[in-house]
Amino acid sequence: MYFDHHVHPEHGPYHPGTYPLSWIEAYLAVGRERGVAGIGLVEHGYRFLEAAGLLPTPWAEARCRYPLEAYTRLCDEVRTALGVAVGLEMDYVPGREDAIRAYLSRYRWDFVLGSVHWLGDFGLDVAEMRDRYAERPLLEIWREYYRTQVAMVATGLFDVVTHPDLPKIFGGERPPEDELLPLYRSLVEALADTRVALELNTSGLRRPVREMYPTPALLALAARAGVPLVLASDAHEPENVGYAFDAAAELARRAGFREAVGFRDGERVALPL
Template structure:
C-alpha cells in the first residue's frame, strides 16, 4: 500500500470556504482503487490571507483570499474519519524566511512541503509566464532554483521538498548534465544534513515535459545519501490520486532507492519498494 503525500482538493466544488465531504470522499475512493492507504492533504500556502506579502508578485498577491482557519478547522473535523495527514505546500522565498516561519507556526501541521515555484516574480509553473523560459538564461534559472532549494532544505521549515526539478515542466532547454550534477549533489547534501525528504512527484507525467520529477540522476544521488523519499501525485482532482505510482516505483528502484516514507500525525513510516 502506498501513501500519497501531496494531494490538493482545491479544484471542483471545494474551496477553503466550502468543503463538501462528498468531494473528499471521491479522493478517498480513488485512493483505495490504487492501493493508496493514506493521503497527505495540502493546500498552496499562498491561497490564504495570512500569507499576504510572503510570496513575490501580483500573481500571488491576488490569490491570498481565504482564511487559513477555515481550511485547518475543516481538516481537524474530518481527520478522524479519513486516513489523511494535514499539511501545507509552502513556497520558500529567501527574503521572507522569518515571515514564512511565523506563518507556518499558526497551526501544528503533520507535515509541510517546501516548494520553489518562483524566481523573483517568475512563476516557474505559471503557464502565462512560460515565455520567460525563452528570454532568461537557463543556467541562471536552474542555478537559482537549486540555490533556493538548498536554502529551503536547510531552513528547518519543511519535512520534504516537492517536485525537485520543476523548471523542466514545459520541456524548454535545460543546462547540461555536467552543469546540473554538482547542484544535485549540493542539494542532496543539504537534504541529508537536515533530514529533509525528497519527493518523487508523478505530476510531471501530466505536464508537457512528460517526465516524473525529479531526474534519475538526482534520485541516484538521493539513493547514495540514503535520503528519505516521499511519493506524490500532486493531484488536484480525484482521478489523479496515486496516478503513475507503479512508474514512480520502477524509477525509484532503478535509481537504487529501497523504500519510501509517509509523514503523518503518527510519525514517519517506511514502505519498502
C-alpha cells in the first residue's frame, strides 16, 4: 500500500469556490486501483488572493485569483468526510520567509510541500521560458537551484522537498554527474539534519525528460543518510493518482529505502515499500 501525498485538484469540475466532493472521490477511486491507501491534496500556494506578492513574477501574480478560504473549506470537508490529508505546494523564494510563514499560518495544514520552481523570474518548468536555460552556464543554474533548496529546508517551514532535480524537466543537456554529486550531497545533508522528507515524484515520466525526480544517484545518497521518503504522483487529474508507483517503489528499494512516509492527523506515518 502507498500514500500519494502530492495530488492537485485544480483541473476538471473543481475550482476553488465550487468543489464537488465527487471530484475528490474520483481521485480516491483511481488510487484504490493502484494500491494507494491515502492521498494528500495540495493546491499551489500561489493560486490565492492572499499569496499576492509572495512570488516576484508577473506569471504568478496573474494567477492569485481565489480566496484561500474557498480551498480551506474544501480541506475541512475532505478531511472529515473522506479522510484525506490536506496541504499546500508552496514555492520557496529566498528573502520572503516571514511572508511565507504568515501565509502558511492561515490554516492548520497536515503537511506543506516545499518547491523551488523559480530562480528569480525564471520558471524552471515553464515551457515558454525554456530558452532561458541557455542564457548562462548550465552548472550555474543547477548550483543556484540546489543552494535555494538547501535554504528552503533550513527555514523549517516545509515537510517535504518536491521534485528535487527539476531543472532536468525538458530533457536537455545536464551538467556531468561528478559536478552534480556535491550538489545532491548538500541537499541530502540539509534533509538529514532537519528530518525534512525527500519526494520521489513520478510526474517526470510524463514530461519530456521521461524520468522520475530525483535521479537514482540522489535517491541512493538520501537512503544512506536515513532521509524520509515520500512517494508522489503530482497528479493534476484523477487518472494520474499513484501513477507508476510500483516502479517508483522498486526504484526506492533498489536505492536502499525500506519504507515511505505519509501524513495523518499532523503525524508522519510510515508504510513499508
